[in-house]
Amino acid sequence: MAESWDSGTKEAVKQIPLLTSIAGPRDKQEWQEKRLKQELQSLIKYIQLNKQTDSDWFTITSNKDGTHWSGKCWGGKICLTVHFKPLWAKNSPHFGIAHALCLGLAPWLAAEIPYMIGEGAIKVKS
Amino acid sequence: MEDFSLEDLQAALASAQAQKSTIRLSERNVVELVSKLQQLGLLGDSLLHSTSGKEYLTVEHLRRELLEAVEEAGGRESLIELAGQLGVDIVHCQQEATAAVKESRGALLEVHGQLITASYLDGLASEVQESLQEMGCVRLGDVARRFSLNTDLVTSTITARLGSSIHGKLDQQLLYTAAHMRRIKARVRGALAGATFPIAASTLLKELGLEGAGALPGFSISSLVEELLAEGQLRGSYKASTWTPAIYQEAQQAALHRTYNQDGYVRYEEAASFGAASGKAHLQAAFPEGIALDAGIVSPSVIDHIDAGLDEALSNSSWVDASTLAPPLLLSSDVEQLLSRSASLSKGQQAGTHAAVHLAGTCVVSSALLDTLQGKANALAEEAAKSTQQMLLKPAGASQPDAAGPSPASRQRECSPTTPPIAKASKDVPDDDWESDVKGKRGSKRKSGKKGGKGSNPSPSPEPPSAASKSSTAARSKQTPAQQAKDMAAKQLSLAALQQQVLEWQPDMEAAGSEAQLASELAARLRPAALAELDKALSRLFASGNESRKQLKAQLLSKAESEMQQLQMFGHGCDACSADEELYTALQRHLVRSTGQELLDLLLSYHEAMYQDQMGMSAATSKQEHESSSSRPAAEWVQLIQQLPEDASTAAASAMQSVQSSSDWQACSAQLEALSEAAGLRARKLDKKAERSLVHLHCKALQEQLQSEENPPAALSLAVPLLFIRVHHKALLVPGRCLLGICQRLSASLDEHATFLLEFHDLVVASLKGQGASTTTASAGTCDEKLQQQLPRLKVLAASSDSIVQQPPSISNTL
Numbered sequence: 036m037a038e039s040w041d042s043g044t045k046e047a048v049k050q051i052p053l054l055t056s057i058a059g060p061r062d063k064q065e066w067q068e069k070r071l072k073q074e075l076q077s078l079i080k081y082i083q084l085n086k087q088t089d090s091d092w093f094t095i096t097s098n099k100d101g102t103h104w105s106g107k108c109w110g111g112k113i114c115l116t117v118h119f120k121p122l123w124a125k126n127s128p129h130f131g132i133a134h135a136l137c138l139g140l141a142p143w144l145a146a147e148i149p150y151m152i153g154e155g156a157i158k159v160k161s
Numbered sequence: 162m163e164d165f166s167l168e169d170l171q172a173a174l175a176s177a178q179a180q181k182s183t184i185r186l187s188e189r190n191v192v193e194l195v196s197k198l199q200q201l202g203l204l205g206d207s208l209l210h211s212t213s214g215k216e217y218l219t220v221e222h223l224r225r226e227l228l229e230a231v232e233e234a235g236g237r238e239s240l241i242e243l244a245g246q247l248g249v250d251i252v253h254c255q256q257e258a259t260a261a262v263k264e265s266r267g268a269l270l271e272v273h274g275q276l277i278t279a280s281y282l283d284g285l286a287s288e289v290q291e292s293l294q295e296m297g298c299v300r301l302g303d304v305a306r307r308f309s310l311n312t313d314l315v316t317s318t319i320t321a322r323l324g325s326s327i328h329g330k331l332d333q334q335l336l337y338t339a340a341h342m343r344r345i346k347a348r349v350r351g352a353l354a355g356a357t358f359p360i361a362a363s364t365l366l367k368e369l370g371l372e373g374a375g376a377l378p379g380f381s382i383s384s385l386v387e388e389l390l391a392e393g394q395l396r397g398s399y400k401a402s403t404w405t406p407a408i409y410q411e412a413q414q415a416a417l418h419r420t421y422n423q424d425g426y427v428r429y430e431e432a433a434s435f436g437a438a439s440g441k442a443h444l445q446a447a448f449p450e451g452i453a454l455d456a457g458i459v460s461p462s463v464i465d466h467i468d469a470g471l472d473e474a475l476s477n478s479s480w481v482d483a484s485t486l487a488p489p490l491l492l493s494s495d496v497e498q499l500l501s502r503s504a505s506l507s508k509g510q511q512a513g514t515h516a517a518v519h520l521a522g523t524c525v526v527s528s529a530l531l532d533t534l535q536g537k538a539n540a541l542a543e544e545a546a547k548s549t550q551q552m553l554l555k556p557a558g559a560s561q562p563d564a565a566g567p568s569p570a571s572r573q574r575e576c577s578p579t580t581p582p583i584a585k586a587s588k589d590v591p592d593d594d595w596e597s598d599v600k601g602k603r604g605s606k607r608k609s610g611k612k613g614g615k616g617s618n619p620s621p622s623p624e625p626p627s628a629a630s631k632s633s634t635a636a637r638s639k640q641t642p643a644q645q646a647k648d649m650a651a652k653q654l655s656l657a658a659l660q661q662q663v664l665e666w667q668p669d670m671e672a673a674g675s676e677a678q679l680a681s682e683l684a685a686r687l688r689p690a691a692l693a694e695l696d697k698a699l700s701r702l703f704a705s706g707n708e709s710r711k712q713l714k715a716q717l718l719s720k721a722e723s724e725m726q727q728l729q730m731f732g733h734g735c736d737a738c739s740a741d742e743e744l745y746t747a748l749q750r751h752l753v754r755s756t757g758q759e760l761l762d763l764l765l766s767y768h769e770a771m772y773q774d775q776m777g778m779s780a781a782t783s784k785q786e787h788e789s790s791s792s793r794p795a796a797e798w799v800q801l802i803q804q805l806p807e808d809a810s811t812a813a814a815s816a817m818q819s820v821q822s823s824s825d826w827q828a829c830s831a832q833l834e835a836l837s838e839a840a841g842l843r844a845r846k847l848d849k850k851a852e853r854s855l856v857h858l859h860c861k862a863l864q865e866q867l868q869s870e871e872n873p874p875a876a877l878s879l880a881v882p883l884l885f886i887r888v889h890h891k892a893l894l895v896p897g898r899c900l901l902g903i904c905q906r907l908s909a910s911l912d913e914h915a916t917f918l919l920e921f922h923d924l925v926v927a928s929l930k931g932q933g934a935s936t937t938t939a940s941a942g943t944c945d946e947k948l949q950q951q952l953p954r955l956k957v958l959a960a961s962s963d964s965i966v967q968q969p970p971s972i973s974n975t976l
């Protein structure tokens with residue numbers, strides 16, 4: 036899996052801060068006090084990096100508890116269950132939402148969008 | 162960051178997303194932007210981009226970089242390499258190079274895709290100058306090859322710098338220095354001066370390593386040689402691109418003269434090896450005193466040498482082959498020419514003395530030797546005449562010598578004067594056909610006895626050598642014996658036979674003379690005289706034969722008459738015993754076999770002599786035949802009988818038959834008388850007076866033998882006939898087996914001696930039996946003693962018969 040990323044992706048993921056808290060949305064306090072904060076911090080850093088390199092490619096927001104996330108990317112959506120489970124299991128708790136976007140959705144978009152355009156499934160808005 | 166509240170962080174996330182992204186251009190965006198600017202004409206036409214497409218440069222910058230790169234490369238670089246180095250398309254490089262060359266005014270050249278600066282060509286010129294100074298001669302082709310430039314560029318470069326940076330002469334693509342030319346001429350001059358044998362100019366230059374010197378302008382070896390010859394620095398000649406030094410010509414002439422003086426001759430073939438290409442003319446000019454022959458020129462001293470050899474041979478009564486005296490390898494015709502100039506021969510010919518004879522081209526035979534050989538040839542002719550005549554005398558059934566067909570050489574060897582081959586063979590092989598000598602050459606024998614049956618032509622005409630020539634055979638059969646003899650003898654003196662004989666006399670003459678013809682020519686020279694001698698010898702032999710034959714016939718006649726009388730005398734003795742038939746038959750048979758046979762032999766010999774008389778043969782041979790007649794086998798007589806005339810042949814056959822088988826002496830006597838009459842003899846009847854006289858002579862002879870006889874059996878065989886004469890007054894031939902019968906017959910008339918005679922006979926028989934036994938018994942020894950004791954009495958008894966003979970009693974005589 037690791038071999039499939041390009042060097043840019045690898046460089047990008049290295050700059051995203053790693054998470055330390057082991058908690059989920061059901062762990063109310065630990066989640067809100069630590070884990071959610073770390074998630075937001077890494078997302079902010081990743082978005083800043085993208086902005087700096089003129090490669091901003093998504094927007095994301097959550098509810099107040101951080102239990103529901105929504106956003107938009109420039110094209111497609113990502114499945115983060117089975118396909119990326121080995122990666123997450125291996126890097127738990129360090130990888131968060133930002134890492135999932137960087138390592139999962141971004142390469143997928145880069146591979147699939149040109150194909151879909153070629154097939155005529157999506158069209159560029161002019 | 163942990164100090165921030167959750168809300169702050171969410172607000173920070175929202176604000177971070179709300180910030181505008183930094184705008185950054187990629188290389189591709191930039192390339193597209195530049196292309197767009199070019200399309201819009203905002204950048205002008207002089208902008209070029211590199212082959213990678215990431216760099217842009219102006220044409221001025223490219224030109225500058227090109228020149229710098231060429232300078233860095235040493236003043237010469239190819240455009241392809243430059244395009245690679247600068248990362249600019251080669252088209253742009255070529256355009257800028259062309260523009261740069263135009264603007265350089267000769268300082269920069271573009272040659273076959275390469276940019277070459279003037280400084281590079283200056284360097285090339287300096288290197289050429291260095292090579293020129295080092296080697297003296299440089300080929301522009303080599304320079305072009307060395308610097309990988311075309312020859313035109315090199316030529317123009319060198320030409321432009323001649324006299325400035327390059328010091329030499331350029332001619333026909335060859336650059337050389339004056340010193341180099343002087344060096345070459347000096348080397349060639351040295352080589353020519355040092356040459357001791359002819360050498361081709363090309364070979365000389367090759368050996369000097371100057372193969373290319375011939376191409377040097379202004380260099381010509383012929384002109385150089387002429388120049389050196391004119392200056393006197395060289396001695397020799399230069400013809401057909403070959404230098405011949407004078408020392409070589411002098412050495413050749415010296416060798417030619419040395420050979421001539423040493424060997425006395427020089428062959429024209431050899432003259433070429435001495436440098437005299439014209440051969441004969443050259444040698445004649447060189448040796449005016451020499452004698453020009455077909456193969457070479459000869460010194461007059463050679464003739465002196467030949468003269469000396471001839472004189473020696475003539476003084477030794479010998480012969481000489483002048484080719485052995487003349488220089489070797491001369492032709493036979495040359496030797497003949499030399500002989501014709503010989504003083505020894507010409508003196509003799511001028512004087513007419515002919516001390517020598519010139520034969521077989523190159524041989525000289527002294528007259529003395531020639532006379533000796535002629536004598537031998539004449540002797541051979543005489544022997545041939547004798548042997549031929551002897552051969553003709555042989556009966557037809559007798560064989561010719563060498564019936565198996567010996568080789569001509571061996572036959573000739575037998576023809577030596579001491580042993581005539583035909584005479585020898587006639588002794589050795591008497592039963593073969595002498596005519597088969599000539600037939601033997603074709604490997605067959607044919608009895609000529611058939612001719613005897615014809616009677617009309619009894620002559621044993623020899624067959625011709627060739628069976629094919631029947632006409633020749635017929636002609637020969639008509640020849641006289643003398644002619645046949647001459648022909649046969651002439652064969653023994655054929656040219657080939659005589660040649661072989663000459664080689665036997667003078668073995669050293671083999672292979673002598675031109676084409677080994679000496680023996681042949683000598684034989685041809687000897688033959689006419691030898692044939693004349695043969696004629697003479699044959700005539701002499703036939704003439705002498707007639708007289709001798711007469712004497713022989715007279716002897717035979719006398720002997721035959723005597724034997725006839727003895728036959729009758731002994732026959733009458735036999736008749737006295739006719740009462741005892743068995744004894745009578747045995748006595749007659751013995752008489753016929755002994756006396757009758759002898760008489761028959763004599764009569765046949767007489768007939769043979771008559772026959773030879775008719776054939777004209779020599780008496781000497783006939784005598785020889787007669788002497789051996791008594792021992793001649795019956796087969797020869799039969800053959801002779803077949804050759805005799807018909808009447809004589811019939812009588813002779815009857816007489817021989819009678820002698821061989823008859824037991825009646827009177828019948829046999831009649832046949833023999835008929836045979837004698839056929840030969841013209843008249844047999845006389847034996848009268849009583851003559852018979853008495855004969856008996857008396859016979860008696861005397863027996864008594865003389867008896868007196869000297871000491872052997873008892875032999876004495877008895879002599880005594881009994883004597884006693885028979887005493888009793889019967891008849892002579893008798895008593896064979897051993899009839900002794901007892903005669904003794905018993907005599908015992909009645911011998912009174913008291915009868916017992917003695919019979920006892921003596923018994924003792925003789927006993928003694929002979931004893932001697933026949935393997936061991937000597939005592940009784941045999943006793944018998945011998947008794948016989949020795951009684952032998953004197955027997956002699957006395959036999960001797961006393963003499964008186965009885967003198968006064969014979971009257972007895973019945975059947976005759």
